[in-house]
Amino acid sequence: MNDTLLHHRAEGPASAPPLLLGPSLGTSYALWDAVAPELSAGHRVIRWDLPGHGGSAAGLLAAGGTVGDLAGLVLALADSLGVARFAYAGVSLGGAVGLHLAVHHPERVSSLAVICSSAHFNGAKPWRDRAALVRREGLAGLAEGADARWFTPGFTVERLVQDHRDADPAAYAACCDALAAFDLRDVLDRISVPTLLVAGRADPATPPAHLREIADAVPDAALVEIPGASHLAPAERPEAVLTALRGHLDAGAKRGMAVRREVLGDAHVDRAQARQTPFTAPFQDFISRYAWGEVWTDTTLSRRERSMITMTALVAHGHYEELAMHVRAARRNGLTPDEIGAVLLQTAVYCGVPAANSAFATAQRVLAEESAGE
Incomplete structure (x- = not known):
């Protein structure tokens, strides 16, 4: 175990556009098991574990830690992998990390998807109380109620519930501290990257109103509500989440192609497209996404x-x-x-x-x- 970097798993071609996936509190990167392999066909997918969860060292986040501290760990991971700019999608606490990155490190984030999350988590007291409980009694009792918090009745993913049981109590409590202090409602309008909000209609932890609040504040943000999904939508409704993410991520290539035509002219782009082969197609997609979809669209x-x-x-x-x-x-x-x-x-x-x-x-x-x- 590397005690200085978040434990992670990378999938997909190293030359593909990078996409970082963040987990929910109490889970590991297994939360993305039903989605990440599909996304890795067109992206370099990097999913990571929270401190004290999965394979990440517990000492990466101390008591009183913040979402900003977690975002710093994500940036350190990206730097270690040579990833300067990336698309980001995260669930719950992982989504909060994405919001922080988009507000405070916009130069690193090319697009953002926030899933079953919030710009605030119902005030500090419930999370301080949970942190105190976990520090006093451990996670066994809390894990017993995971299904009710995470899934619709009758559904479960035992691997994720086991992740909850196995998490380090001190690191879990430190993540609770981070949620207690988190509130970005006053600065959401500073987010300038393409943003997708995904809500589970049956989510009791972060109901659709929380995602709607973000969508209303972030310029040009899109909102998707998934029926039959509770708090861990990527595990419970992976097909619906995958469809939403694909549409969101592909929008960058479409936007880039539009700018490419405006700058270079239709005749040039049509000739380039006519000469495209299966061998050169990934490069053409790279150009549309990065050069035209991100760099040329930056209004700086x-x-x-x-x-x-x-x-x-x-x-x-x-x-x-x-x-x-x-x-x-x-x-x-x-x-x-x-x-x-x-x-x-x-x-x-x-x-x-x-x-x-x-x-x-x-x-x-x-x-x-x-x-x-x-």
């Missing part, structure tokens, strides 16, 4: 500014065929020929005169072709 920089940066980078690396494409894109993004020339003159200073000489020749050809076609 304007498209004009992104065009200038992109042309400079292409000159620096001698990618003149790509430069021609992005000179055309720069014109669509509002740059004048004089402004494009000024960018290329700047590259002469910092990238070298021979590189700028070739870049001017490429740009002049493209601009002449544009003028001839007007």
Whole structure:
């Protein structure tokens, strides 16, 4: 056991878009057993255990710990795996971690799905009382009532109930401390990533009203309610959760394709799509999701500014065929020929005169072709 990192399981191609999955209090990453293998067909799925749960060391979270502390452990795990930015989905406490990441570390999160969770968990007292009970008596008694808290009548997943029994009491109590202190209602409007809320209609712990509260506060968030699901929807209704997550995660590729067409033009994108083969399809999907669905849609920089940066980078690396494409894109993004020339003159200073000489020749050809076609 690694005492410094959260225990985790990674599935799917290493080159696929990363997706982190967070668990509920009292469970391990087995909560995602019926969903993660399907998602791993198109994603690098990384599911993790809470401190003192599953294979994670209990000492990773001390008494009085916060959801922010748990989010820090998730970021440390991502860093150790070389994952700079990721989609995130989490259940209950795992969903709270996702909300914290989206509010306080938006540069790390590309999209967010919050499942059977809340921006607050009904005040501090119930969780402080539960923490005190667990520190005094352990988890055996609390685990006896897990089915009623987690599932609709008559349904159970024995593996998850056993996870509850096996969790470290001190770490479980520390997670209760984190839930007691958690309340992000006042800052939900700061979440800017695509966000999906999934509620179990029969969930007594975080009923649909809690997810609706988040959906109403987060700009452009979507809400899905799953009938016949209680608190651990991925275990009880995995097909419905999988359908909701697939639609949410695929939206990034669709959004990216729309931006790609706006910047590069339909003719170029149509040619690229026509040349696509099963071998190149994963790369095309990668480009649509990351370059166009995440980087080019980030409003921190304007498209004009992104065009200038992109042309400079292409000159620096001698990618003149790509430069021609992005000179055309720069014109669509509002740059004048004089402004494009000024960018290329700047590259002469910092990238070298021979590189700028070739870049001017490429740009002049493209601009002449544009003028001839007007």
